[in-house]
Amino acid sequence: MDRRRVNGPPGGTAPPVYLPPGRTAAAPGRTRGPNEIRKIFLKTGLTPSAAGSAYLELETPSINHSNSLLDRTPALKLTCTVHGPRPLPRSSPFSPRLLLSTRVKFAPFAARQRRGYIPDSGERDLAAHLETALRGILIGGRWPKSGVDVIVTVLEGEEDCPRDALATGNQNGRTGGWGMMSILSGCITVASAALTDAGIDCVDIVTGGIAAIVRQPAAPAQLVLDPCPPDHEEIIAACVIGYLQSRDEVTETWAKGNITALSDGKGTTKMGFDTLIDHAVEAAMAARRVLVEALKEGTEAKIQNSQAKPPGRAMGT
Amino acid sequence: MSLPHLAYPGLPLGPSSLYIPGPGTHLHTASSTIHASLAGQPILTTPPSKDSKPTISIPRLLPSPTHTPVLSEKVSNVNTLPSVGSVVLGRVTRVRGRGVEVGIAVVYPVGVDWGALAGEGGTVGGGQEGGCVCADEWAAVIRKEDVRATEKEKVVTAEGFRVGDVVRGVVISLGDQSNYYLSTARNELGVIMAKSEAGHTMHPISWNEFRDPVTGLTEGRKVAKPF
Numbered sequence: 001m002d003r004r005r006v007n008g009p010p011g012g013t014a015p016p017v018y019l020p021p022g023r024t025a026a027a028p029g030r031t032r033g034p035n036e037i038r039k040i041f042l043k044t045g046l047t048p049s050a051a052g053s054a055y056l057e058l059e060t061p062s063i064n065h066s067n068s069l070l071d072r073t074p075a076l077k078l079t080c081t082v083h084g085p086r087p088l089p090r091s092s093p094f095s096p097r098l099l100l101s102t103r104v105k106f107a108p109f110a111a112r113q114r115r116g117y118i119p120d121s122g123e124r125d126l127a128a129h130l131e132t133a134l135r136g137i138l139i140g141g142r143w144p145k146s147g148v149d150v151i152v153t154v155l156e157g158e159e160d161c162p163r164d165a166l167a168t169g170n171q172n173g174r175t176g177g178w179g180m181m182s183i184l185s186g187c188i189t190v191a192s193a194a195l196t197d198a199g200i201d202c203v204d205i206v207t208g209g210i211a212a213i214v215r216q217p218a219a220p221a222q223l224v225l226d227p228c229p230p231d232h233e234e235i236i237a238a239c240v241i242g243y244l245q246s247r248d249e250v251t252e253t254w255a256k257g258n259i260t261a262l263s264d265g266k267g268t269t270k271m272g273f274d275t276l277i278d279h280a281v282e283a284a285m286a287a288r289r290v291l292v293e294a295l296k297e298g299t300e301a302k303i304q305n306s307q308a309k310p311p312g313r314a315m316g317t
Numbered sequence: 318m319s320l321p322h323l324a325y326p327g328l329p330l331g332p333s334s335l336y337i338p339g340p341g342t343h344l345h346t347a348s349s350t351i352h353a354s355l356a357g358q359p360i361l362t363t364p365p366s367k368d369s370k371p372t373i374s375i376p377r378l379l380p381s382p383t384h385t386p387v388l389s390e391k392v393s394n395v396n397t398l399p400s401v402g403s404v405v406l407g408r409v410t411r412v413r414g415r416g417v418e419v420g421i422a423v424v425y426p427v428g429v430d431w432g433a434l435a436g437e438g439g440t441v442g443g444g445q446e447g448g449c450v451c452a453d454e455w456a457a458v459i460r461k462e463d464v465r466a467t468e469k470e471k472v473v474t475a476e477g478f479r480v481g482d483v484v485r486g487v488v489i490s491l492g493d494q495s496n497y498y499l500s501t502a503r504n505e506l507g508v509i510m511a512k513s514e515a516g517h518t519m520h521p522i523s524w525n526e527f528r529d530p531v532t533g534l535t536e537g538r539k540v541a542k543p544f
Contacts, residue, residue, distance in 0.1 A: 086453045094494040201354040204327030246327035302378040
């Protein structure tokens, strides 16, 4: 008996046997308008052990033509915890500012393809992008000699319909990597909510927005906000930004794909990088309205609790 | 202009020509507007003199206790940062020849009114109004020369502190990479709670001695003057 590791059951287990994929229904496609983002659910203060926390969920369109798991459309569920500001480890050098460290981790069950416990390159990439987005909003000088950890856990972050992945036989699925961009956009919004919930000084709240140039078969290229990768036959380019609305500043940009100026078929509008950014800003502004409402709700609850208690709960900084 | 009921980071609160930014707010220099930097209720503090401008501040809110597994209503998983001048309570973790290592557990805001606290009559349990219990211990050190104000060169740290003592000190510097620097060089600062070698809680009998009520033995400490 190995006492140092988590042991498997003593009697052995039988591997699960899955049914072969049946008929493949037609892809549902996008049911929203091109300028419409998915509905967002956002709530702060759900993790008791953290100094600040938030949970974000993107609406899953309900298309239940069959009960098959294969027809399940991807959803996005993120939870973010903020620990700190807390003392730096003894070995680290003196820092007059707040040190930010970010981590993005997919839960093992987050996607069809299970991920290990050690962050892979995609997760580290997301964490680096998230750090850039958040560093721009922190007022670090107010917390000398301390560090804050922002940890985003992706509870559900399927990039693909399982059906599509099976049809192409590709492990990454048909949409190969585009889903990471909408996950980043959600990460930025949820981390900003959790930072505010933790009471860390920020110059503004940052929200993520994403826009993409997509093309359906036998149709001209089209600009859409908040694309859901399996909805589209082909994504030509996409761009995520972290946007501060009250200062009109962008803290993070991540663009991918072939962003040459494309004509939309009528030969009038060009879809270049600037247009893509403008639309991503639009998506971020829409997400901000949800974030502000969620923050107000969370603050209201905290105030009510502090009033129920004797004075002295609210503390000066 | 009236302040909004609830503020969130980035919300403009007023022009800097009319107000002064206080804690929880910041000045956006490009637009010379005061913006909120915390979520909470903005408070307007009227100035002491008529010439100066009122200050906008937002007090930091603790997490909702319904979500917090609190042992006491003052304990939360949020830290308060010790700053220069704030009075703190800590526990001695190590006594060295050159100084005493302390873990800061409670931080009082800068400028706490000790006269008002004296009225509550407690040295240990009482008089903690306004003190914030930290979720994590902040490492601090009382250097040998900061233990007392007189005869600094004759201080022997082992005669003034023992591991496990609860100490009241004042932060004199943010210190080096790991430790805050504390000072106990005032009458009301020093050890406020100590256990004897036999393990009994002792009571202070003079400025440098505690007595064990059970065995009757005395031990040397840098004693904080009880209020």
